[in-house]
Amino acid sequence: MTHRSRKQQLFLCFIALLAVTLRQSYAATDAPPTAAPPTPPTRPERGNYSVTNGNGTTCLMARMGLQINISVSSAALNKTVWKVQNLQPNLTRSSGSCDLESATLQLTDVPNKTNLTLVFSMNATTNKFHLSAVSLSAIWPDVKRPIAESNGSLDYLRGTAGRSYMCREEQTLAVTVNFSLNTFQLQVQPFNLTGAEFGTAEECQLDEDDMLIPIIVGAALAGLVLVVLVAYLIGRKRSHAGYQTI
Template identity: 80%
Template sequence: MTHRIRKQPLSLCFVAILAVTLRQSCAATDAPPTAAPPTPTGQPERGYYNITNGNGTTCLMAYMGLQINVNVSSGTLNKAVWKVQNLQPNRTNSSGSCDSESSTLRLTDEQNKINLTFVFSMNATTNKYRLSEVSLSASWPDVKNPFSASNRSLDYLHGTAGRSYMCREQQNLPVTVNFSLNTFQLQVQPFNLTGDQFGTAEECQLDEDNMLIPIIVGAALAGLVLVVLVAYLIGRKRSHAGYQTI
Protein backbone atom coordinates (compact mmCIF):
# COMPACT_ATOMS: atom_id res chain seq x y z
CA MET A 1 0.00 0.00 0.00
CA THR A 2 2.88 2.37 0.82
CA HIS A 3 4.50 1.61 -2.55
CA ARG A 4 1.36 2.71 -4.43
CA ILE A 5 1.08 5.99 -2.48
CA ARG A 6 4.61 6.96 -3.45
CA LYS A 7 3.79 6.54 -7.14
CA GLN A 8 0.87 8.99 -7.09
CA PRO A 9 2.96 12.24 -7.16
CA LEU A 10 4.95 10.85 -10.11
CA SER A 11 1.72 10.21 -12.00
CA LEU A 12 0.52 13.72 -11.30
CA CYS A 13 3.84 15.06 -12.54
CA PHE A 14 3.37 13.05 -15.72
CA VAL A 15 -0.02 14.68 -16.33
CA ALA A 16 1.48 18.13 -15.77
CA ILE A 17 4.31 17.35 -18.19
CA LEU A 18 1.73 16.10 -20.70
CA ALA A 19 -0.17 19.41 -20.51
CA VAL A 20 2.99 21.46 -21.03
CA THR A 21 4.10 19.24 -23.91
CA LEU A 22 0.72 19.52 -25.65
CA ARG A 23 0.73 23.31 -25.35
CA GLN A 24 4.28 23.54 -26.70
CA SER A 25 3.36 21.20 -29.54
CA CYS A 26 0.40 23.36 -30.54
CA ALA A 27 2.53 26.49 -30.43
CA ALA A 28 5.20 24.85 -32.59
CA THR A 29 2.61 23.82 -35.18
CA ASP A 30 1.46 27.39 -35.70
CA ALA A 31 4.90 29.01 -35.55
CA PRO A 32 6.00 30.98 -38.60
CA PRO A 33 8.57 29.41 -40.93
CA THR A 34 11.06 32.19 -40.16
CA ALA A 35 12.34 33.49 -36.83
CA ALA A 36 9.63 35.61 -35.23
CA PRO A 37 10.49 39.21 -34.25
CA PRO A 38 10.23 40.27 -30.61
CA THR A 39 6.77 41.08 -29.30
CA PRO A 40 6.23 44.22 -27.16
CA THR A 41 4.61 43.92 -23.75
CA GLY A 42 1.41 45.78 -24.63
CA GLN A 43 -1.11 44.16 -26.94
CA PRO A 44 -2.67 46.32 -29.65
CA GLU A 45 -6.16 47.69 -29.14
CA ARG A 46 -8.88 46.00 -31.17
CA GLY A 47 -10.32 48.09 -33.96
CA TYR A 48 -13.62 47.76 -35.80
CA TYR A 49 -13.41 48.24 -39.55
CA ASN A 50 -16.17 47.92 -42.15
CA ILE A 51 -16.55 48.47 -45.88
CA THR A 52 -19.78 49.28 -47.71
CA ASN A 53 -20.57 48.79 -51.38
CA GLY A 54 -22.17 51.23 -53.82
CA ASN A 55 -25.70 50.92 -52.38
CA GLY A 56 -24.54 51.45 -48.78
CA THR A 57 -24.71 47.79 -47.74
CA THR A 58 -21.92 46.48 -45.50
CA CYS A 59 -19.86 43.99 -47.49
CA LEU A 60 -16.83 43.48 -45.21
CA MET A 61 -16.39 43.65 -41.44
CA ALA A 62 -13.32 43.11 -39.29
CA TYR A 63 -12.75 43.42 -35.54
CA MET A 64 -9.14 42.80 -34.52
CA GLY A 65 -5.91 44.00 -32.96
CA LEU A 66 -2.99 44.30 -35.38
CA GLN A 67 0.75 44.40 -34.83
CA ILE A 68 3.20 45.07 -37.67
CA ASN A 69 6.65 43.45 -37.58
CA VAL A 70 9.21 44.70 -40.11
CA ASN A 71 12.96 44.33 -40.54
CA VAL A 72 14.33 47.78 -41.38
CA SER A 73 17.57 49.71 -41.43
CA SER A 74 17.74 51.94 -38.36
CA GLY A 75 19.25 55.37 -38.91
CA THR A 76 19.92 55.77 -35.18
CA LEU A 77 21.64 52.41 -34.66
CA ASN A 78 23.01 52.18 -38.20
CA LYS A 79 22.03 48.51 -38.55
CA ALA A 80 19.10 46.28 -39.45
CA VAL A 81 16.59 45.87 -36.60
CA TRP A 82 13.07 44.53 -36.09
CA LYS A 83 10.57 47.33 -35.67
CA VAL A 84 7.28 46.42 -34.01
CA GLN A 85 4.35 48.79 -34.46
CA ASN A 86 0.88 48.43 -32.99
CA LEU A 87 -1.86 49.77 -35.25
CA GLN A 88 -3.97 52.23 -33.24
CA PRO A 89 -7.66 52.21 -34.25
CA ASN A 90 -8.35 55.78 -33.11
CA ARG A 91 -6.05 57.16 -35.79
CA THR A 92 -6.54 54.50 -38.46
CA ASN A 93 -8.91 55.07 -41.38
CA SER A 94 -10.44 52.21 -43.35
CA SER A 95 -11.43 52.04 -46.99
CA GLY A 96 -11.84 49.37 -49.63
CA SER A 97 -14.13 47.66 -52.07
CA CYS A 98 -16.08 44.43 -52.51
CA ASP A 99 -17.37 42.24 -55.32
CA SER A 100 -18.38 38.60 -55.65
CA GLU A 101 -14.79 37.35 -56.12
CA SER A 102 -12.64 39.62 -53.96
CA SER A 103 -12.86 42.06 -51.05
CA THR A 104 -10.23 44.64 -50.15
CA LEU A 105 -9.61 46.33 -46.80
CA ARG A 106 -7.15 49.25 -46.67
CA LEU A 107 -6.02 50.62 -43.31
CA THR A 108 -4.23 53.97 -43.24
CA ASP A 109 -2.41 55.64 -40.36
CA GLU A 110 -1.48 59.11 -41.64
CA GLN A 111 0.62 59.98 -38.59
CA ASN A 112 3.00 57.06 -39.12
CA LYS A 113 2.45 57.00 -42.89
CA ILE A 114 1.31 53.37 -42.73
CA ASN A 115 -0.78 51.85 -45.52
CA LEU A 116 -1.78 48.24 -44.86
CA THR A 117 -3.94 46.37 -47.39
CA PHE A 118 -5.72 43.01 -47.10
CA VAL A 119 -7.24 41.23 -50.10
CA PHE A 120 -9.64 38.31 -49.61
CA SER A 121 -10.47 35.94 -52.47
CA MET A 122 -13.58 33.80 -52.93
CA ASN A 123 -13.54 30.38 -54.60
CA ALA A 124 -16.93 30.14 -56.33
CA THR A 125 -16.60 26.35 -56.71
CA THR A 126 -15.99 25.52 -53.04
CA ASN A 127 -17.79 28.59 -51.63
CA LYS A 128 -14.72 29.22 -49.46
CA TYR A 129 -12.72 32.40 -48.97
CA ARG A 130 -9.15 33.10 -47.82
CA LEU A 131 -6.75 35.97 -47.20
CA SER A 132 -4.75 35.87 -50.42
CA GLU A 133 -2.78 39.13 -50.39
CA VAL A 134 -1.24 41.55 -47.90
CA SER A 135 0.80 44.63 -48.73
CA LEU A 136 2.41 47.31 -46.58
CA SER A 137 4.06 50.66 -47.17
CA ALA A 138 5.34 52.68 -44.23
CA SER A 139 7.78 55.40 -43.28
CA TRP A 140 9.18 56.13 -39.83
CA PRO A 141 11.48 59.00 -38.74
CA ASP A 142 14.12 56.64 -37.32
CA VAL A 143 14.20 54.41 -40.43
CA LYS A 144 16.60 55.23 -43.26
CA ASN A 145 14.33 54.30 -46.17
CA PRO A 146 10.56 53.89 -46.57
CA PHE A 147 9.49 50.27 -46.15
CA SER A 148 7.45 48.42 -48.77
CA ALA A 149 6.48 44.75 -49.03
CA SER A 150 3.75 42.65 -50.64
CA ASN A 151 2.75 39.03 -51.13
CA ARG A 152 -0.07 38.01 -53.50
CA SER A 153 0.07 34.25 -52.93
CA LEU A 154 -0.96 33.91 -49.28
CA ASP A 155 -3.32 31.29 -47.91
CA TYR A 156 -4.57 32.43 -44.47
CA LEU A 157 -7.86 32.98 -42.59
CA HIS A 158 -10.01 30.39 -44.37
CA GLY A 159 -13.76 30.66 -44.05
CA THR A 160 -17.08 29.74 -45.66
CA ALA A 161 -19.28 32.24 -47.49
CA GLY A 162 -21.87 33.68 -45.10
CA ARG A 163 -19.74 32.86 -42.04
CA SER A 164 -17.03 34.75 -40.20
CA TYR A 165 -13.52 33.61 -39.37
CA MET A 166 -12.54 33.94 -35.69
CA CYS A 167 -9.28 33.46 -33.81
CA ARG A 168 -9.09 34.55 -30.17
CA GLU A 169 -5.47 33.45 -29.83
CA GLN A 170 -2.57 35.51 -31.11
CA GLN A 171 -1.59 34.52 -34.65
CA ASN A 172 1.59 35.29 -36.56
CA LEU A 173 1.09 35.64 -40.31
CA PRO A 174 4.40 35.73 -42.22
CA VAL A 175 4.06 37.84 -45.37
CA THR A 176 7.67 38.18 -46.55
CA VAL A 177 11.07 37.48 -45.02
CA ASN A 178 11.14 41.02 -43.60
CA PHE A 179 7.46 41.50 -42.81
CA SER A 180 4.88 39.66 -40.72
CA LEU A 181 1.64 40.47 -38.91
CA ASN A 182 0.43 39.50 -35.47
CA THR A 183 -3.36 39.39 -35.06
CA PHE A 184 -5.15 39.48 -31.69
CA GLN A 185 -8.76 38.42 -31.02
CA LEU A 186 -9.53 38.56 -34.71
CA GLN A 187 -12.96 38.20 -36.30
CA VAL A 188 -13.46 38.96 -39.98
CA GLN A 189 -16.09 38.36 -42.64
CA PRO A 190 -15.28 39.59 -46.17
CA PHE A 191 -18.28 38.14 -48.05
CA ASN A 192 -22.05 37.53 -47.77
CA LEU A 193 -22.84 39.66 -44.75
CA THR A 194 -26.41 40.00 -43.53
CA GLY A 195 -26.85 43.50 -42.16
CA ASP A 196 -24.18 44.71 -39.74
CA GLN A 197 -23.72 41.43 -37.85
CA PHE A 198 -21.07 38.77 -38.19
CA GLY A 199 -22.26 35.39 -39.41
CA THR A 200 -21.69 32.17 -37.45
CA ALA A 201 -18.02 32.02 -36.48
CA GLU A 202 -15.63 29.35 -37.73
CA GLU A 203 -12.83 29.14 -35.16
CA CYS A 204 -9.15 28.80 -35.98
CA GLN A 205 -7.05 25.73 -35.22
CA LEU A 206 -5.22 27.55 -32.40
CA ASP A 207 -8.50 28.08 -30.52
CA GLU A 208 -9.54 24.46 -31.06
CA ASP A 209 -6.16 23.17 -29.83
CA ASN A 210 -6.33 25.29 -26.67
CA MET A 211 -9.81 23.93 -25.95
CA LEU A 212 -8.59 20.38 -26.52
CA ILE A 213 -5.71 20.54 -24.02
CA PRO A 214 -7.91 20.84 -20.86
CA ILE A 215 -10.07 17.95 -22.13
CA ILE A 216 -7.03 15.68 -22.59
CA VAL A 217 -5.57 16.64 -19.22
CA GLY A 218 -8.94 16.11 -17.53
CA ALA A 219 -9.27 12.66 -19.12
CA ALA A 220 -5.74 11.78 -18.00
CA LEU A 221 -6.52 12.84 -14.41
CA ALA A 222 -9.75 10.86 -14.44
CA GLY A 223 -7.83 7.80 -15.67
CA LEU A 224 -5.24 8.31 -12.94
CA VAL A 225 -7.90 8.48 -10.23
CA LEU A 226 -9.50 5.31 -11.58
CA VAL A 227 -6.18 3.42 -11.58
CA VAL A 228 -5.42 4.50 -7.99
CA LEU A 229 -8.94 3.50 -6.86
CA VAL A 230 -8.72 0.07 -8.48
CA ALA A 231 -5.26 -0.50 -6.99
CA TYR A 232 -6.58 0.49 -3.56
CA LEU A 233 -9.56 -1.89 -3.78
CA ILE A 234 -7.36 -4.77 -4.92
CA GLY A 235 -4.90 -4.12 -2.10
CA ARG A 236 -7.69 -3.95 0.45
CA LYS A 237 -9.20 -7.19 -0.81
CA ARG A 238 -5.86 -8.99 -0.49
CA SER A 239 -5.37 -7.56 2.99
CA HIS A 240 -8.75 -8.90 4.14
CA ALA A 241 -8.02 -12.27 2.59
CA GLY A 242 -4.96 -12.63 4.87
CA TYR A 243 -7.19 -12.70 7.99
CA GLN A 244 -9.42 -15.57 6.84
CA THR A 245 -9.56 -18.63 9.17
CA ILE A 246 -8.38 -22.03 7.92
Protein backbone atom coordinates in the same frame (compact mmCIF):
# COMPACT_ATOMS: atom_id res chain seq x y z
CA MET B 1 62.11 31.44 8.94
CA THR B 2 58.54 30.28 9.32
CA HIS B 3 57.53 33.59 10.95
CA ARG B 4 58.92 35.63 7.99
CA SER B 5 57.12 33.38 5.47
CA ARG B 6 53.76 34.05 7.10
CA LYS B 7 54.38 37.79 7.02
CA GLN B 8 55.19 37.62 3.34
CA GLN B 9 52.06 35.62 2.67
CA LEU B 10 49.90 38.15 4.54
CA PHE B 11 51.54 41.01 2.66
CA LEU B 12 50.94 39.34 -0.71
CA CYS B 13 47.29 38.66 0.20
CA PHE B 14 46.86 42.33 1.14
CA ILE B 15 48.35 43.47 -2.18
CA ALA B 16 46.10 41.08 -4.15
CA LEU B 17 42.98 42.26 -2.28
CA LEU B 18 43.91 45.90 -2.87
CA ALA B 19 44.40 45.24 -6.60
CA VAL B 20 41.01 43.55 -6.91
CA THR B 21 39.30 46.42 -5.05
CA LEU B 22 40.94 49.05 -7.25
CA ARG B 23 40.00 47.13 -10.41
CA GLN B 24 36.33 46.89 -9.35
CA SER B 25 36.27 50.59 -8.43
CA TYR B 26 37.77 51.53 -11.79
CA ALA B 27 35.28 49.35 -13.68
CA ALA B 28 32.36 50.85 -11.77
CA THR B 29 33.38 54.46 -12.37
CA ASP B 30 34.98 54.43 -15.80
CA ALA B 31 33.12 51.67 -17.69
CA PRO B 32 30.50 53.04 -20.12
CA PRO B 33 26.90 52.43 -19.02
CA THR B 34 25.10 49.62 -20.81
CA ALA B 35 21.93 50.59 -22.66
CA ALA B 36 18.71 49.00 -21.46
CA PRO B 37 17.14 46.63 -24.00
CA PRO B 38 14.17 48.14 -25.86
CA THR B 39 10.79 47.42 -24.33
CA PRO B 40 8.56 45.43 -26.70
CA PRO B 41 5.14 46.97 -27.36
CA THR B 42 2.19 45.76 -25.37
CA ARG B 43 -0.56 43.58 -26.83
CA PRO B 44 -2.34 45.64 -29.51
CA GLU B 45 -5.81 46.99 -28.86
CA ARG B 46 -8.63 45.26 -30.70
CA GLY B 47 -10.23 47.44 -33.36
CA ASN B 48 -13.50 47.28 -35.30
CA TYR B 49 -13.16 47.80 -39.05
CA SER B 50 -15.69 47.62 -41.89
CA VAL B 51 -16.16 48.27 -45.59
CA THR B 52 -19.39 49.41 -47.25
CA ASN B 53 -20.33 48.94 -50.89
CA GLY B 54 -21.91 51.43 -53.28
CA ASN B 55 -25.43 51.20 -51.84
CA GLY B 56 -24.22 51.79 -48.29
CA THR B 57 -24.53 48.23 -46.96
CA THR B 58 -21.67 46.61 -45.05
CA CYS B 59 -19.82 44.05 -47.19
CA LEU B 60 -16.82 43.31 -44.97
CA MET B 61 -16.34 43.30 -41.21
CA ALA B 62 -13.23 42.70 -39.14
CA ARG B 63 -12.54 42.83 -35.40
CA MET B 64 -8.90 42.30 -34.45
CA GLY B 65 -5.69 43.59 -32.94
CA LEU B 66 -2.80 43.99 -35.39
CA GLN B 67 0.95 44.13 -34.85
CA ILE B 68 3.50 44.86 -37.58
CA ASN B 69 6.90 43.14 -37.48
CA ILE B 70 9.34 44.42 -40.07
CA SER B 71 13.04 44.62 -40.81
CA VAL B 72 14.12 48.22 -41.45
CA SER B 73 17.32 50.21 -41.84
CA SER B 74 17.70 52.42 -38.76
CA ALA B 75 19.25 55.84 -39.39
CA ALA B 76 20.21 56.35 -35.73
CA LEU B 77 21.88 52.95 -35.31
CA ASN B 78 23.14 52.78 -38.90
CA LYS B 79 22.16 49.12 -39.19
CA THR B 80 19.22 46.87 -40.00
CA VAL B 81 16.92 46.15 -37.06
CA TRP B 82 13.55 44.52 -36.46
CA LYS B 83 10.84 47.02 -35.57
CA VAL B 84 7.53 46.06 -33.94
CA GLN B 85 4.61 48.47 -34.08
CA ASN B 86 0.97 48.12 -33.08
CA LEU B 87 -1.81 49.45 -35.27
CA GLN B 88 -3.86 51.83 -33.08
CA PRO B 89 -7.62 51.59 -33.76
CA ASN B 90 -8.37 55.12 -32.53
CA LEU B 91 -5.91 56.52 -35.10
CA THR B 92 -6.81 54.15 -37.94
CA ARG B 93 -9.53 54.59 -40.54
CA SER B 94 -10.83 51.77 -42.71
CA SER B 95 -11.87 51.79 -46.35
CA GLY B 96 -11.98 49.35 -49.25
CA SER B 97 -14.17 47.68 -51.81
CA CYS B 98 -16.10 44.44 -52.38
CA ASP B 99 -17.28 42.38 -55.31
CA LEU B 100 -18.29 38.76 -55.84
CA GLU B 101 -14.76 37.36 -55.95
CA SER B 102 -12.64 39.86 -54.02
CA ALA B 103 -12.90 42.04 -50.90
CA THR B 104 -10.29 44.62 -49.91
CA LEU B 105 -9.76 46.16 -46.48
CA GLN B 106 -7.44 49.15 -46.38
CA LEU B 107 -6.32 50.41 -42.96
CA THR B 108 -4.69 53.84 -42.76
CA ASP B 109 -2.93 55.08 -39.65
CA VAL B 110 -2.59 58.76 -40.62
CA PRO B 111 -0.36 60.08 -37.77
CA ASN B 112 2.11 57.22 -38.24
CA LYS B 113 1.90 57.37 -42.06
CA THR B 114 1.09 53.67 -42.33
CA ASN B 115 -1.10 51.94 -44.91
CA LEU B 116 -1.94 48.25 -44.51
CA THR B 117 -4.07 46.50 -47.13
CA LEU B 118 -5.66 43.05 -46.79
CA VAL B 119 -7.23 41.35 -49.81
CA PHE B 120 -9.59 38.37 -49.48
CA SER B 121 -10.44 36.13 -52.43
CA MET B 122 -13.48 33.90 -52.96
CA ASN B 123 -13.40 30.54 -54.71
CA ALA B 124 -16.83 30.25 -56.34
CA THR B 125 -16.40 26.49 -56.87
CA THR B 126 -15.70 25.57 -53.25
CA ASN B 127 -17.56 28.53 -51.71
CA LYS B 128 -14.47 29.20 -49.60
CA PHE B 129 -12.56 32.43 -48.99
CA HIS B 130 -9.02 33.16 -47.82
CA LEU B 131 -6.62 36.04 -47.25
CA SER B 132 -4.74 36.14 -50.56
CA ALA B 133 -2.71 39.36 -50.43
CA VAL B 134 -1.18 41.76 -47.89
CA SER B 135 0.71 44.97 -48.60
CA LEU B 136 2.31 47.56 -46.34
CA SER B 137 3.57 51.05 -47.10
CA ALA B 138 4.84 53.43 -44.44
CA ILE B 139 7.11 56.37 -43.75
CA TRP B 140 8.43 56.10 -40.20
CA PRO B 141 10.92 58.29 -38.34
CA ASP B 142 14.43 56.87 -37.93
CA VAL B 143 13.94 54.69 -41.03
CA LYS B 144 16.26 55.56 -43.92
CA ARG B 145 13.84 54.85 -46.75
CA PRO B 146 10.05 54.43 -47.20
CA ILE B 147 8.71 50.98 -46.34
CA ALA B 148 7.10 48.96 -49.13
CA GLU B 149 6.36 45.24 -48.69
CA SER B 150 3.72 43.07 -50.36
CA ASN B 151 2.77 39.51 -51.27
CA GLY B 152 -0.12 38.59 -53.54
CA SER B 153 0.02 34.79 -53.26
CA LEU B 154 -0.93 34.09 -49.64
CA ASP B 155 -3.33 31.51 -48.24
CA TYR B 156 -4.35 32.47 -44.69
CA LEU B 157 -7.59 32.84 -42.70
CA ARG B 158 -9.56 30.27 -44.69
CA GLY B 159 -13.32 30.23 -44.16
CA THR B 160 -16.72 29.53 -45.72
CA ALA B 161 -18.84 32.16 -47.47
CA GLY B 162 -21.62 33.41 -45.21
CA ARG B 163 -19.60 32.56 -42.09
CA SER B 164 -16.88 34.39 -40.19
CA TYR B 165 -13.36 33.22 -39.50
CA MET B 166 -12.33 33.48 -35.83
CA CYS B 167 -9.01 33.01 -34.04
CA ARG B 168 -8.66 34.19 -30.44
CA GLU B 169 -5.05 33.06 -30.18
CA GLU B 170 -2.18 35.11 -31.54
CA GLN B 171 -1.30 34.24 -35.13
CA THR B 172 1.81 35.19 -37.09
CA LEU B 173 1.18 35.65 -40.81
CA ALA B 174 4.48 35.62 -42.71
CA VAL B 175 4.10 37.99 -45.66
CA THR B 176 7.70 38.44 -46.91
CA VAL B 177 11.12 37.59 -45.51
CA ASN B 178 11.22 41.11 -44.05
CA PHE B 179 7.61 41.51 -42.93
CA SER B 180 5.09 39.55 -40.89
CA LEU B 181 1.74 40.47 -39.36
CA ASN B 182 0.54 39.31 -35.94
CA THR B 183 -3.21 39.08 -35.35
CA PHE B 184 -4.90 38.98 -31.94
CA GLN B 185 -8.51 38.01 -31.13
CA LEU B 186 -9.37 38.09 -34.80
CA GLN B 187 -12.82 37.70 -36.32
CA VAL B 188 -13.38 38.58 -39.96
CA GLN B 189 -16.07 38.07 -42.58
CA PRO B 190 -15.36 39.40 -46.06
CA PHE B 191 -18.33 37.93 -47.97
CA ASN B 192 -22.08 37.33 -47.66
CA LEU B 193 -22.77 39.47 -44.62
CA THR B 194 -26.34 39.70 -43.39
CA GLY B 195 -26.80 43.17 -41.94
CA ALA B 196 -24.01 44.31 -39.63
CA GLU B 197 -23.55 41.06 -37.72
CA PHE B 198 -20.97 38.32 -38.09
CA GLY B 199 -22.15 34.96 -39.36
CA THR B 200 -21.52 31.71 -37.51
CA ALA B 201 -17.84 31.57 -36.54
CA GLU B 202 -15.45 28.93 -37.83
CA GLU B 203 -12.65 28.67 -35.28
CA CYS B 204 -9.00 28.30 -36.18
CA GLN B 205 -6.90 25.25 -35.37
CA LEU B 206 -5.03 27.15 -32.66
CA ASP B 207 -8.26 27.76 -30.74
CA GLU B 208 -9.34 24.13 -31.16
CA ASP B 209 -5.96 22.91 -29.86
CA ASP B 210 -6.20 25.34 -26.94
CA MET B 211 -9.60 23.88 -26.00
CA LEU B 212 -8.38 20.32 -26.52
CA ILE B 213 -5.51 20.54 -24.02
CA PRO B 214 -7.71 20.98 -20.90
CA ILE B 215 -9.89 18.09 -22.08
CA ILE B 216 -6.86 15.80 -22.47
CA VAL B 217 -5.47 16.85 -19.08
CA GLY B 218 -8.86 16.31 -17.43
CA ALA B 219 -9.23 12.88 -19.00
CA ALA B 220 -5.73 11.92 -17.89
CA LEU B 221 -6.44 13.02 -14.32
CA ALA B 222 -9.74 11.13 -14.31
CA GLY B 223 -7.95 8.01 -15.56
CA LEU B 224 -5.31 8.38 -12.85
CA VAL B 225 -7.96 8.70 -10.14
CA LEU B 226 -9.70 5.61 -11.49
CA VAL B 227 -6.44 3.59 -11.45
CA VAL B 228 -5.72 4.65 -7.86
CA LEU B 229 -9.26 3.80 -6.80
CA VAL B 230 -9.13 0.33 -8.41
CA ALA B 231 -5.72 -0.34 -6.85
CA TYR B 232 -7.08 0.71 -3.45
CA LEU B 233 -10.12 -1.58 -3.75
CA ILE B 234 -7.97 -4.53 -4.86
CA GLY B 235 -5.57 -3.97 -1.99
CA ARG B 236 -8.42 -3.70 0.49
CA LYS B 237 -9.99 -6.91 -0.83
CA ARG B 238 -6.70 -8.79 -0.49
CA SER B 239 -6.29 -7.44 3.02
CA HIS B 240 -9.71 -8.78 4.05
CA ALA B 241 -9.00 -12.11 2.41
CA GLY B 242 -5.79 -12.42 4.43
CA TYR B 243 -7.57 -11.80 7.71
CA GLN B 244 -10.16 -14.55 6.91
CA THR B 245 -7.39 -17.10 6.23
CA ILE B 246 -5.78 -16.47 9.60
